[in-house]
Amino acid sequence: MDPALIARLAADLTAADFTVDGLTELWGEDAAAALHRGQRVPASRALTDSPLSTLARALVLGYPVDPAALDRALPTLTAAGAVTLGLADAAGSPLLDLRPYSVVDARGVAAWWIASDLGELALGHAIPEHHVLGVGGASTTLSGLMLAEPVELALDLGTGCGIQALHAARHAKRVIATDISERALELARFNAALNGFANIEFRLGSLFEPVAGERFGHVVSNPPFVITPRIAGVPEYEYRDGGMVGDALVAQVMRDVEKHLVPGGIAQLLGNWESGAVDGLDRVRGWVEATGLDGWVVERERQSVEQYAETWIRDGGTRPGPEFDRLYAAWLDDFASRGVTEVGFGYVTLRRPRFGAPTLRRFEHYGEPLGGSLGDHIAGVLAAHDWLQARDAAALAAASLSVAPDVTEERHYWPGEEHPTVMLLRQGSGFARTIPVGTALAAVVGACDGTLSVGTIVTAVAELLEVDAAALAAELEPQLRELVLVGVLLY
Ligand SMILES: C[S@@+](CC[C@H](N)C(=O)[O-])C[C@H]1O[C@@H](n2cnc3c(N)ncnc32)[C@H](O)[C@@H]1O
Known part of the structure; x- marks a missing residue:
């Protein structure tokens, strides 16, 4: 952690254009996609003897390089400096994975370099149990969901390489990042320094122990949620396995986070939950209802226990064969012992009410593909919930709503029919929801242009359809509330 050497490394990486775009230009989109799938051959075929190629060969692809070439690629740090920083050994073999990372979100471009432990490809064998993971799919999922509202103090629980x-x-004035792994904290500290962040404090310890008595405006965690059999002979990967039975770790984080949130503070977590005799989302509902927190849980995916076991045994680097089969049996025995048949994966948003009792309790399965930066959308849903909470039926009827600009309507007709059989509202951003609507709701939404009040529109539509206006208003109210909540109608 020599700041002068880290500054030289940053200068050399910048000079070599060691960026996501620089590497994509070097080896092309297809090789980049192959690398994403864990295949480095296409990328390696594009390498030259440029400084960028040398850095990519050693730090991204994990091949040994000639120390003289490393010297040329890192002219201010030098190969000796790279050895001192622990990036490579004196013979030019990489000791760390270091790669560019970039994302564009509502706050603009974030372009960083992230160091982590060497992966399976560079090691040539399964990763060790104390492996510190780089930026993976779950990491980008959580960072893509992250709210960006300014807060004084944020907590990243289980920081790993420090990406969250x-x-x-x-957006936080100060961040506390914790981990049970000293090595993870070392790498996260290195990454913060390399990318010029001076507002992150790193603390060692399990779960909330390192922040006992402290409260945060924002808590984020991609916790070690992977369900693992607790028997001898099954590897316990620190980066994904919190050492508890089943999904108990996720339940505990959800329970304990309450006392670490300031009023109005928000926690965003990823998690797995087991489904068996009791449905997984109902179990999570139970965990949320045991707290005084608002809760919105989105189950993104559900896997059979077989798929789940295969995913995580393979993730640890075990290939099909007798060892794979032994682990597979252990996973199935573990699930069978609790009557678990499926495992859900999803996002949890918890919020400590500013005053009074919680009002938001939403538990949904949403399996459509999602991508991009959803933080602003999630903030919008929470704000819409509060707006709706503050309005009874009369107040909602008095409000003027408008259709969000990303919403389109799709109509399907039986051939030759004058009236549609199916009408769908499609959201172009956020969760990109598709919402079936009936004739009356479609007509009301269609007239919401921010001028007339909801009540006036509903009365006019009732007249048009020759139905009772009060009955129609009562029927449509929950549906309109849902459309406001999910961002189809703007208030
Ligand atoms: C899935 S990784 C997430 C890393 C990083 N935050 C990200 O999003 O990519 C989980 C992290 O939690 C850490 N961890 C495991 N058990 C823990 C515990 N009991 N308390 C705190 N952190 C723990 C692991 O060392 C690992 O770095």
């Missing part, structure tokens, strides 16, 4: 802490450090 860096994201949080863009």
